[in-house]
Amino acid sequence: MSEPIRILHVLTAMNLAGTETLLMNLYRNIDRSKIQFDFAVTTNKKCAYDDEIESLGGKIIHYPLYRGVNHLSYVSWWNKFFQEHEEYHIIHGHIGSTAAIYLHVAKKYGRYTIAHSHSTYGPLNLHTVLYKTFSYPTRYIADYFLGCSRDALVERYGKQILRKDNVRVLNNGIDAKKYVFTEEKRMMIRDELQLSPDDVIIGTVGRLTPQKNPFFIIQIIKELNRRNVKFKFLWVGTGELKEKVTSNLKKEIANHQVIMAGTRNDINDVLQAMDIFVFPSVFEGLGIAAVEAQAAGLCTLCSDTIPREVKVTATCEFLPIRDVSTWCDRIEQIIQSREYLNRINRYAEIVTADYDIHKTVEWLSDFYQSHF
Incomplete structure (x- = not known):
C-alpha cells in the first residue's frame, strides 16, 4: 500500500x-x-x-x-x-x-x-x-x-x-449534521450552565479581540437592560481583551446575567442553548461562527461590514455596525414576537449553500x- x-x-x-x-x-x-x-x-x-x-x-x-x-x-x-x-x-x-x-x-x-x-x-x-x-x-x-x-x-x-x-x-x-437543533442538547447545555428552560439566551462565539467588537456587545447588553428586556447573555471565547471585558461587565452588569463560558470544543452543542446570536465583528474574512449559528437554527444578527456570503439561510440579517439602538430594536422585536422559538432543521439549506x-x-x- x-x-x-x-x-x-x-x-x-x-x-x-x-x-x-x-x-x-x-x-x-x-x-x-x-x-x-x-x-x-x-x-x-x-x-x-x-x-x-x-x-x-x-x-x-x-x-x-x-x-x-x-x-x-x-x-x-x-x-x-x-x-x-x-x-x-x-x-x-x-x-x-x-x-x-x-x-x-x-x-x-x-x-x-x-x-x-x-x-x-x-x-x-x-x-x-x-x-x-x-x-x-x-x-x-x-x-x-x-x-x-x-x-x-x-x-x-x-x-x-x-x-x-x-x-x-x-x-x-462545517459538519452540518452536528448542528441540527434538538431539544435534548438544548436542555443538556442549559443544565450544565445553570440556565432555566424559560430564559431568553442571547449569545456570541468569538475571540475577545478588537476585531470581534466585544465592547459593542456590552453596549447592547446595557441598552437592553435600560429597556427592561429580560434575557441572559452566553459569551463563548477568550482572548487578549478578556480582563478588560470582564472588568467592564463587573462594573456595569449583574454577575448572574452574563455567562463567560471561555473556550469550548462543543460549539455545535452550545449553540443549541442560545435563542439569538449576535455577531457584530468590525471585519471578517467570512465569519464561520455565523454560519454555525444558522446551522443551529438561530436568529443570527451580523454587522454590515462582513461578507454577504455568510448569509446562507433566511435567519441571517445584517445590521449597521455603529448603531446599538438598531440592534436592540431588532432583538426586542425577536423576543416580543417569540420568533426565536422557530428552530427548524436547517441542514438542507447548509448543504445547498455548499457549506x-x-x-x-x-x-x-x-x-x-x-x-x-
Whole structure:
C-alpha cells in the first residue's frame, strides 16, 4: 500500500480559532489513507488540537517566529527544512504576513504552493500597513490562491485575482449534521450552565479581540437592560481583551446575567442553548461562527461590514455596525414576537449553500491529488 500524500499546513498555532477549526474539520473527514496533514507552527506551547492531530497520524513541526531582525535565520530555517523533508510536495500557507518568504523558498525546491486568505485587513493602522506590505508579493509567488470569501481574496491579492484561473473561494465547511437543533442538547447545555428552560439566551462565539467588537456587545447588553428586556447573555471565547471585558461587565452588569463560558470544543452543542446570536465583528474574512449559528437554527444578527456570503439561510440579517439602538430594536422585536422559538432543521439549506464539510473535503481531496 502506497504512503499517503503529506500536506504541510503553515500556521501560528493549532488552537480553537476559525482557521484552525476549519482545518481540523477537514482533517477529521478526509481519507487519511490517501492524504495526511502535518502542521508547522511558531508556538512551542501545547495547543488545543495537538493531541488529536497526533492521534490522527499528523505531525507538529515548530518553525521560528518571524521578527524582521531574524530574516536571514528565518529564511535559512526554511531552506534547511525543505532540503531535509522531500515528503512535502504541497505547502498550504495560512499565515499571510510571511507567506511571500516561506512559499518562495518552497518553490525554489520545486514544491507546489497554496496561499490561503482567511480574513480581510480591517481598519487601517500601522499593523495593517505592515501586514499589507509584507504579504503583497505573495500574489506573484503562490501557484494557487484560496480564500474563504471574495472579499478575503481581493483584499489580500488584489482585484485582478478573481480573473485568474488559479483561484477559488473555498467555503469554510462545517459538519452540518452536528448542528441540527434538538431539544435534548438544548436542555443538556442549559443544565450544565445553570440556565432555566424559560430564559431568553442571547449569545456570541468569538475571540475577545478588537476585531470581534466585544465592547459593542456590552453596549447592547446595557441598552437592553435600560429597556427592561429580560434575557441572559452566553459569551463563548477568550482572548487578549478578556480582563478588560470582564472588568467592564463587573462594573456595569449583574454577575448572574452574563455567562463567560471561555473556550469550548462543543460549539455545535452550545449553540443549541442560545435563542439569538449576535455577531457584530468590525471585519471578517467570512465569519464561520455565523454560519454555525444558522446551522443551529438561530436568529443570527451580523454587522454590515462582513461578507454577504455568510448569509446562507433566511435567519441571517445584517445590521449597521455603529448603531446599538438598531440592534436592540431588532432583538426586542425577536423576543416580543417569540420568533426565536422557530428552530427548524436547517441542514438542507447548509448543504445547498455548499457549506457542508463533506463537499469541501471532496473538492480539496481531488485538488491535492491532482497536484501531487
